[in-house]
Amino acid sequence: MELLLRDLLARELVCAPHVVARLAARLAADPPSVVEVAERLTPDQRLGRRALPSPLPLTPAVERAFAELELSERDRTLLLAQTLRSGDDLGTLVAFDGRSVRELAASPVGALLVIHAGRVRLSDPRHSVWIQALSTSARTAEVHSRLAGLHAALGDEDAAAWHRARASLTGDPAAARTLVGAARRLLSAGREERALALAREAAAHVSGHRRDGAMLLAGLAAVGAGLAGDAVHDLGSLYPRASARLRGRALGGLLVAQTFVLGAVPDVDPALFRPRSAKGRAAWRDWTRAAGLAALLCAERGDRAPMRLWLDAVREGAAVVGAETDLREPVVALCWLLAGDSEVGDGEGEGPLCGTLLRALRLAARGDIEQGLRLLRDDSPLADLAPDHLVPGLERSPLVRAYRAVAETLLLVWRGDIGAARERLLRAAVELPVALPFAGLGVVLARRLDLAVRGEIGPVAHALTAVLPVGGGVDGLVDRAIEAFLAGAVDAAGAAVELWRDGGAPEPVLGVPGLEEVAVAAQVQRAASGPVTPPDLAVARDLRVRLLAASAGSWPSERDDVRETARTLRSPFARARVELVLGLQHAVRDDHLAARMHLQRAERLFEAAGADAWARAARDRIDRLDTTAAQLVPAPERLSVCRSVWRRRLTARELDVAMLAVRGAGNREIGRELSVSVRTVEVHLGRVFAKLEVRNRVELTALAHRTERHL
Numbered sequence: 001m002e003l004l005l006r007d008l009l010a011r012e013l014v015c016a017p018h019v020v021a022r023l024a025a026r027l028a029a030d031p032p033s034v035v036e037v038a039e040r041l042t043p044d045q046r047l048g049r050r051a052l053p054s055p056l057p058l059t060p061a062v063e064r065a066f067a068e069l070e071l072s073e074r075d076r077t078l079l080l081a082q083t084l085r086s087g088d089d090l091g092t093l094v095a096f097d098g099r100s101v102r103e104l105a106a107s108p109v110g111a112l113l114v115i116h117a118g119r120v121r122l123s124d125p126r127h128s129v130w131i132q133a134l135s136t137s138a139r140t141a142e143v144h145s146r147l148a149g150l151h152a153a154l155g156d157e158d159a160a161a162w163h164r165a166r167a168s169l170t171g172d173p174a175a176a177r178t179l180v181g182a183a184r185r186l187l188s189a190g191r192e193e194r195a196l197a198l199a200r201e202a203a204a205h206v207s208g209h210r211r212d213g214a215m216l217l218a219g220l221a222a223v224g225a226g227l228a229g230d231a232v233h234d235l236g237s238l239y240p241r242a243s244a245r246l247r248g249r250a251l252g253g254l255l256v257a258q259t260f261v262l263g264a265v266p267d268v269d270p271a272l273f274r275p276r277s278a279k280g281r282a283a284w285r286d287w288t289r290a291a292g293l294a295a296l297l298c299a300e301r302g303d304r305a306p307m308r309l310w311l312d313a314v315r316e317g318a319a320v321v322g323a324e325t326d327l328r329e330p331v332v333a334l335c336w337l338l339a340g341d342s343e344v345g346d347g348e349g350e351g352p353l354c355g356t357l358l359r360a361l362r363l364a365a366r367g368d369i370e371q372g373l374r375l376l377r378d379d380s381p382l383a384d385l386a387p388d389h390l391v392p393g394l395e396r397s398p399l400v401r402a403y404r405a406v407a408e409t410l411l412l413v414w415r416g417d418i419g420a421a422r423e424r425l426l427r428a429a430v431e432l433p434v435a436l437p438f439a440g441l442g443v444v445l446a447r448r449l450d451l452a453v454r455g456e457i458g459p460v461a462h463a464l465t466a467v468l469p470v471g472g473g474v475d476g477l478v479d480r481a482i483e484a485f486l487a488g489a490v491d492a493a494g495a496a497v498e499l500w501r502d503g504g505a506p507e508p509v510l511g512v513p514g515l516e517e518v519a520v521a522a523q524v525q526r527a528a529s530g531p532v533t534p535p536d537l538a539v540a541r542d543l544r545v546r547l548l549a550a551s552a553g554s555w556p557s558e559r560d561d562v563r564e565t566a567r568t569l570r571s572p573f574a575r576a577r578v579e580l581v582l583g584l585q586h587a588v589r590d591d592h593l594a595a596r597m598h599l600q601r602a603e604r605l606f607e608a609a610g611a612d613a614w615a616r617a618a619r620d621r622i623d624r625l626d627t628t629a630a631q632l633v634p635a636p637e638r639l640s641v642c643r644s645v646w647r648r649r650l651t652a653r654e655l656d657v658a659m660l661a662v663r664g665a666g667n668r669e670i671g672r673e674l675s676v677s678v679r680t681v682e683v684h685l686g687r688v689f690a691k692l693e694v695r696n697r698v699e700l701t702a703l704a705h706r707t708e709r710h711l
Helices: 002-010 017-026 031-040 060-065 073-084 091-095 099-106 108-112 126-134 137-154 155-166 175-188 192-201 208-225 228-236 244-262 281-300 304-321 325-338 352-365 369-376 399-415 420-431 440-456 458-468 476-487 490-502 535-551 555-565 574-588 592-609 612-624 640-646 651-661 667-674 678-692 699-708
Strands: 113-116 119-122
Touching: 002 017, 002 031, 002 458, 017 031, 017 126, 017 458, 031 060, 060 126, 073 091, 073 108, 073 119, 073 126, 073 137, 091 099, 091 137, 091 574, 099 108, 099 113, 108 113, 119 574, 137 155, 137 612, 155 175, 175 192, 175 208, 192 208, 192 352, 208 244, 208 399, 208 458, 228 244, 244 281, 281 304, 281 325, 281 369, 352 399, 369 399, 369 678, 399 420, 399 440, 420 440, 420 458, 440 458, 440 476, 440 612, 476 490, 476 592, 476 612, 490 640, 535 555, 535 574, 555 574, 574 592, 592 612, 640 651, 640 699, 651 667, 651 678, 651 699, 667 678, 678 699
Parallel strands: none
Antiparallel strands: 113 119
16 A cells, blocks of 8 residues: 555655555556556545546556456356446346356356355456446446346345436436435445445436435535535535525535535634524524534634634524534533633533544543543444434444544554554555544644654655645644654754744644654743643643753752653653653763663653654664764864754854854954954853853853754
8 A cells, every 4th residue: 555655646646545545446456557547537536535436447557457358248248247236145146147156157257256155256356447448338228227127026126226227318216216215324324435326326317306305415425425525516516596404404514525625614604504493493403513513623623713603503503402412512512622621511422423532532631541542442333323413324434433533543642652553543544534534633643653653754644645625734844843853953853843833833733742852941832722632741741841941050850850750651652752851951961871861761662652763763862872972072163953952042143152152263253253342242152151051161162062962
């Protein structure tokens, strides 16, 4: 998978990981076939915003693969039938063809089939692309018609209706009714893409209100599948001509889909869609549900003002339909949790979002990460059978499952299990639209986890980044800073952090570990409203800040207090980063024995967390300690790391004076260089000594070299 993604990225054919996984499954993981098909897809299809075409386009690579294949008309018809039907039972295929199983297996087409335990499938899924491309529309309709009759005789009305509709040239309203019912059942079972296909087929055979109903079902299926572009098209087709009832039912899904496409929640007034009559309870519930979804989308993005506006609508609608307990309370609680205040609202609902997700995040934010993980990992057949009043019918959808997968990854990060978190997200990325939940949190996690384990951002994370809409992109400055810091380029890391801070220091509302190791305490203090993190991680972050801010006078007490508090941290990753900063600060103060002890402890903890790149960074710092000071003393004019670190404590003129002093220039020489008086140089130098807590030029020069060596 990574090789395929890397190849596609190199060709500027960016595909969502789960799209590449589906292409690989349907093209026998043949790289040339995958690349050629990807070239023929639209950008929205490659990024997972629209469904893949069915069948996939025939490409030269697939044609070459079967150029020597010769089949009789009967075998071609059987192969086409196997391709067109949705099931895998052998009995139906045998009944269609008329040959016995033994005869079928011995025929030339038998070599193209895998028959086992009463089931049959194609030995190479590319046969499906090949045979459909070579079959005329008349031949395809004929096979569909025969399959329809066969399934009708077997009593399978859903399959019969599908094939009858596909064979029809003039429309089949009766088949459409059956397909709509089948699509609803598939939707509840979590098979959204199949439901989408059936609902769209039904819409092609009817008109008016019945067509609108089928398009509503198709749009909701597209939302659940994460196909935001398809959802906007299908649900948007209901405005303004469909009935008020259908438009009301479509509103929530349309708001979700537009947000995923545009990267921001549509700026609309909830009152514009408020039901006109107080009697229509169903319409009021639809409006309340749509308001709840919009409020959550705003909360994910940290947009508090519109979130409050939509929550007011939730409260109003819930009061009308009596949904305070099952809808209003859990939505309010989840919104405020995502907005940074887990103490607002204690309500809990049922289902995967209003129930499981809310409880898991609340527990983890309050410190009980293990219980939160147990809730999210409960995949038993009895899990989440209760309906979720916020997303009824979509409880098992890929989108809802993606929310749970991203939340589980986040909790593993909070627990300090970096390696396991990355593996969990990689597994989810090839199955689900993980770039959509929580305003792209899955993308941020993928990038940070790659950096922690690999030391660089991998192809899966790069592909996920491209899936985000233009307005919802991630801020890569912190990622750049982490990559530089792990590579030992502290000056580049500090510069990236400063740019990030100048841009407002944007962070996900659900906290993901950043980089405090190169920042000054006063500049990295967290805002009172977020991000949301468990107590353990908040303590670890504060400890790193304290170490960075410690003066020479406060260092002994701060150091000892941080050491004791660090022992209480349960996350191995969080504690390792505190130990790393302790080691670096000891090294700068020329206490190599203590520095080695803390750096070795950091290395072991990083390894336990699965953060291999951070462990290598700790080992690099240890190796620097092991090198003799004479070998490590840099030329004064090359003190780039020292200059970067001091730039955060000194003014621009003080920094120039300090660096010239370290280079050995006297006061008169510094004055001539900077075109200032000797007295001005003396004043600046005195301020430098005070800020850096040294007494003279000798100590200033020694500090410069230690900073360059160990940071």
